[in-house]
Amino acid sequence: MLNTLSGRFLILTVIFVMLAEVFIFVPSVARFRQDYLLDRLERAQIASLAVEASDMISPDLERELLKNAGVFNVVLRRDDMRQLALSSPIPDEIAATYDMRDPSGPVLIRDAMATLLDADPRIIRVIGNPVQGAGVQIEVTMMQMPLRTAMLEYGLNVLLLSAVISVITALLLFLAVQAFLVRPIKAVIGQVLSYAEAPEDARRIIEPRAGVRELRDAEVALQTMQTQLTGALKQKDRLAQLGGAVAKVSHDLRNILTSAQLFTDRIEGSDDPLVKRMAPKLVGSITRAVHLCESTLAFGRADEPAPRLARVSLSQIVDDVVEGERLAAGDYALSFAEDIPATMTLRADGEQIFRVLSNLVRNARQAIMATGKPGEICLHGEEDDTVWRITVTDTGPGLPPKAREHLFQPFQGGVRKGGAGLGLVISGDLVRGHGGRLTLQDTGDAGTTFIIEMPKADFALAPAAA
Structure with missing residues (x-):
């Protein structure tokens, strides 16, 4: 699987999608934390409004309102006056204060990562703006652990969704690579193997059919090479056949020339001056022709003789x-x-x-x-x-x-x-x-x-x- 083109595309797609989801995960978690804290501030404000509506409220009802808001106490600020609207005992000292009135993106991401990495049960203070103009500022104190738990659950859901998306994307890419690359490449390989079985057969020369431009260029180059190779093989075959025919002709011609040498021996004994002058030339020419025939016969067995x-x-x-x-x-x-x-x-x-x-x-x-x-x-x-x-x-x-x-x-x-x-x-x-x-x-x-x-x-x- 790892050694195939489609398999590697599948693995790389999963890795790249997960990497992209990591870049999405961090700001998503930061956004979730901001929404969670703003929701707690809104619940705390609603609880404080219930107290303002009734001057006499029992301790049990106050504890119930704080429990529903998920905070320990609520402080409202109106006209430079701070008012403790709801309160309950705080089990520990406040470890950190977060201002949600106008936070920047990097600050939200930094605080979110710090919350995820902090596993200790700490008390935090959260400051925000009251909704509907009900005051200048609202403060609450709360446990950080429920916030961290909610962030972890949300993060796991995001990662699970990312994994599903990456697998589906990788599968679709795998099928696309199979259709547009792997199958055409295998078809080219099959054409090459078929051509290798009988390179002299011009019918086995590849016909460019790929729709992808790069693959079609490769098929055209392969077609040109196969055409040239087939032509060269045919020419070599014709040369081999010609060599066999020439060897046969040279064999018979050598016998004829050998007989001609016997006649020239008698011509040399002629008294005619012209014959005496031309006879050595004729003998030399016939001798060279015999040697040429012998060399041609030798060429059919090996290269030109040394x-x-x-x-x-x-x-x-x-x-x-x-x-x-x-x-x-x-x-x-x-x-x-x-x-x-x-x-x-x-x-x-x-x-x-x-x-x-x-x-x-x-x-x-x-x-x-x-x-x-x-x-x-x-x-x-x-x-x-x-x-x-x-x-x-x-x-x-x-x-x-x-x-x-x-x-x-x-x-x-x-x-x-x-x-x-x-x-x-x-x-x-x-x-x-x-x-x-x-x-x-x-x-x-x-x-x-x-x-x-x-x-x-x-x-x-x-x-x-x-």
């Missing part, structure tokens, strides 16, 4: 990449510039670096050819004591805004129509596998520049800024 590090000549890799892209460009007005030091040797996986450069150069070639204008692609290499740095620059039209926003995200960063946007994703993964980073330095109407940086030591470079 690079097989060896000393490789960057200029040789760049020559192979540029030669293949020249053949692809054909007679198009596209030039290639290579600024790679002949002695620049990388400690890297040659096949993976070839794939990275091939992806970047191919993207640049396709972008330039799509414009129908002449262009140039430049590859520049440099190194210092800590990093190998390769720069790929083109004079193409630059990357569109969508490609810039999702540059390294699969199936979202495609530049050309029909592209899947996987080239840069794969290239970035391969470079990170070497501990390096692939970054877009600049893009615009003047062209695009990518930079590849790989550390010479066995440490990883910090990721590129988004």
Whole structure:
């Protein structure tokens, strides 16, 4: 009960109502005491009028009048003269005097609390104004204990009524909290549990229905999150299915390419000078295709395979990449510039670096050819004591805004129509596998520049800024 929202509201309501009743109780008791003493003064005045009406009054009747008034004696003051109207023996000395003619609120509250806390049988004097102008002042002496007893009974009745009011109020608030908060919250929890059982099922996404604005905002936020999560799960499922299909295709393609390698072995024995020059390129391309198929099959079982590090000549890799892209460009007005030091040797996986450069150069070639204008692609290499740095620059039209926003995200960063946007994703993964980073330095109407940086030591470079 204490751990539930409605239960805590119930307890807090009782506490707050009782606290409010305490603030009401104190002035109420003070008011009751004032009315009690004024009533005794009025009774005493009525008794004194009976004495004035008859000069001869028996002692028994006098005692009866004083008993009904609840006082020991009555003193009236008229025209600066004090007259003892009724009297009887006082059992003890007067302990306190209270003036009820024009008391202030704090004084009444102070005297009321003092009366409640005083359990001794004391005699008090009470001074007041006579009603109906029957004199200037009236004084009575009386026991304090009957006053205290009446105040305690009244206070207990007030507290009992307060308790009943607090319980009823708390119960009503409990029902209101159940209706407006607890039930909607439980409904949201039920929707979350239902969605968790099958997050791919879009029918289980919550529909905002709460009437309370805060709860409706929470439902809208939950709906947005569930919608995004369901979309992400569907995309991952499609990627998994695509990965299975690609693995199957790669398996069969590897067998076909292996057979093609056997034919190229015979082509290399041809006496034709053009065939002799092109045969090594063909063999290298087929070999890389076989390795790519093997890597794709490995990707279906795990992440991109770790690079097989060896000393490789960057200029040789760049020559192979540029030669293949020249053949692809054909007679198009596209030039290639290579600024790679002949002695620049990388400690890297040659096949993976070839794939990275091939992806970047191919993207640049396709972008330039799509414009129908002449262009140039430049590859520049440099190194210092800590990093190998390769720069790929083109004079193409630059990357569109969508490609810039999702540059390294699969199936979202495609530049050309029909592209899947996987080239840069794969290239970035391969470079990170070497501990390096692939970054877009600049893009615009003047062209695009990518930079590849790989550390010479066995440490990883910090990721590129988004």
